Amino acid sequence: MVLRKNILITGASSGLGEGMARQYAARGRNLALAARRVDRLETLAAELKKAYPGITVVTRKLDVNDHDQVFAVFEEFREELGSLDRVIVNAGLGKGQRIGTGRFDANRETLQTNFLAAAAQIEAAVGIFRKQKDGHLVVVSSFLALRGVPGNATAYAASKAGISSFAEGTRIELLKTPIKVTTLHPGFIESEMNEDISKLPGAVRAEPGAQALVKAIESETAKAFVPTWPWSVLSKLFPFVPASMLKKFG
Secondary structure: OOOOOEEEEEOOOOHHHHHHHHHHHHOOOEEEEEEOOHHHHHHHHHHHHHHOOOOOEEEEEOOOOOHHHHHHHHHHHHHHHOOOOEEEEOOOOOOOOOOOOOOHHHHHHHHHHHHHHHHHHHHHHHHHHHHHOOEEEEEEOOHHHHOOOOHHHHHHHHHHHHHHHHHHHHHHHOOOOOEEEEEEEEOOEOOOOOOOOOOOOOOEOHHHHHHHHHHHHHHOOOEEEEOHHHHHHHHHHHHHOOHHHHHOOO
16 A cells, blocks of 8 residues: 555644544654634644654645635645645535525535535645646545435535535546545544534544544545444445435434
8 A cells, every 4th residue: 555645634623634634643644734724723733743743744724615725725735745645625514504494605605615615626636646646535525425314414415425426436537547536424423513422323532533534544445434333334224214214303
C-alpha cells in the first residue's frame, strides 16, 4: 500500500474532520487543514505540532461554497507541501428541514454544501492528482445516502446520495489510472451534527469513530460503511425497510 504522506482535510475544525486530523497526526502524516473557523484550525494545528513535532501542519480559511476559493486553496496547499497525496472531502452540513414548511433556505444550503461544494472539491483534488499522476480521493458521504428518508434529513440524505453517485462516477473514470477513489458511508458518529448519540442506534463516540474512518481510508477500498459493525450489515437491509417504518422516524 502506498504511504500517503501529505493529507488535506476540509471541515477540519470540528467533528469528523478534527478527529481524522488527530488520528493522522499521530501516524506522522503532514496535514493541510481547511475550514471556515480558522481560529479553531490554528488552535488544533498548534496542539498537533506540539504533540508531534516531526509533522507539518498548514491551515487555510475556506468556505467550500466559494468554489473559486476551493481551487485556489487546494493549489496553495499543494505548493506549500510539495504535493497532495490524499484529499478528504469532509466539509458538510446537516441543517435540513421538513419539506414544504417554509424552510427552503435550510434545505438549499444543505444541498449546496453537501453536493455542489463537494463536487467542486472533487474537481479541484482530481485536477491536482491528474497532474501528479497519483493521489487518493476520499469522499465522506453517509449511510443515509442509501435511501430517501423523511423529516429534517430529507435534503441531507438526497445530497449525500448525489455526491456518492458523483464520487462513484469519478472512481470508474479513473479506474485505469494510479488515482484511487474511496467513498465513506459513516453511520452515527459523535460530532457537532450528532452531539447527543444516546438515542441513535449503533452510534459510537468521536475517537473510535475517527479511528474507524481512518482504518477504512487506509484500505483505499472503493466503498466502506463505518464503523463496519453494524453499518455494513445494515446497508444490505436498509434499502428493503418499508416506507411505513421509515415514516416513524421522520
